[in-house]
């Protein structure tokens with residue numbers, strides 16, 4: 404019997420994170436919008452690396468913040484805009500320039516599946532207010548203007564045809580069409596947000612459009628929810644769960660409710676006792692940044708390390724790609740996705756469908772990182788940050804057979820005190836972490 408939610412916090416608080424969200428581990432985030440036309444941001448810091456103050460907002464590495472980075476009236480993006488487009492060029496002028504001639508949603512979905520992703524979260528309306536879906540509540544949308552397509556609907560169908568879950572991102576509290584004072588410190592995201600009931604209703608109604616028209620498996624709200632709309636949240640979330648039984652939401656509703664916690668780059672906290680998700684770009688930006696080239700984005704090895712450490716601590720990794728304005732996925736991003744997919748094709752048994760082991764991640768005296776996952780009675784051990792060439796590592800409190808998932812790993816193992824010593828003779832041909840299965844080892 405399907406559970407019904409009745410618009411109260413009590414009924415919502417009985418909601419449980421669905422198993423699919425625990426099982427899927429790896430998702431693709433997609434930031435694509437008007438900001439993909441200028442595709443510019445300075446290459447500065449990771450979120451959480453420096454204070455989120457005036458200096459951060461004047462040198463914002465997020466290319467999708469282009470409007471605000473110009474609006475602050477100083478800094479590299481402001482200079483770039485004046486030089487490239489001129490002082491009189493308005494952000495809305497990018498609409499007529501946004502042609503999506505290379506947008507092939509089926510190809511995108513195929514690439515995400517080859518990358519080993521099990522879910523996708525697409526931005527439907529970012530802070531700039533431009534909607535990538537047809538909306539009854541504004542003509543500032545991709546069906547009416549610019550691309551003249553339902554960009555969200557096209558990808559939703561393609562992703563589901565590939566057997567992946569489709570999630571949707573919505574910028575709840577920020578919409579620079581309703582409130583466009585420059586944001587120059589973190590509290591401005593809340594204090595300068597549009598305070599009207601009109602906007603709160605707009606966000607509520609558009610969220611219902613997304614829920615009703617696409618039934619997203621994830622409703623990924625960003626930054627916060629309009630203050631004037633807080634009392635309607637129990638209704639919105641009940642509507643969501645009553646219409647999308649497998650639905651799941653993040654923790655960016657003014658701290659009022661969440662299914663899973665979020666971290667973003669170095670921002671936020673996670674603890675392995677509750678479900679969480681790490682989201683970040685391959686470089687410092689979510690939107691495509693044309694000056695962020697191959698040498699400026701994460702290596703495949705570092706991305707796999709992030710996936711392994713996140714999953715072994717009860718998290719999912721939502722890795723962002725920023726397509727070019729025309730719909731082309733940048734080669735350097737595509738290359739990394741395919742390599743991650745190769746690693747997961749061999750080692751995915753240690754990732755997909757696993758749960759947190761009671762064994763916590765550790766660092767061996769040689770610096771090798773040891774991460775664990777479990778699946779029923781089986782234990783998986785993943786070695787990370789391993790040296791080139793041969794090395795040994797002791798896994799404590801372990802006994803019995805241990806088997807590498809990648810047959811290109813040459814190793815021996817032996818009982819060593821209360822643990823097992825693994826002697827790796829050669830692992831050069833594999834990429835990223837080395838995963839072992841210990842049948843019955845949990």
Ligand SMILES: CC(=O)NC[C@H]1N[C@@H](C)[C@@H](O)[C@@H](O)[C@@H]1O
Pocket residue numbers: 465467468625626667670682689
């Ligand atoms: C921690 C937080 O609220 N981040 C907001 C941030 N989220 C990213 C996924 C991107 O959409 C950014 O553009 C957005 O400001």
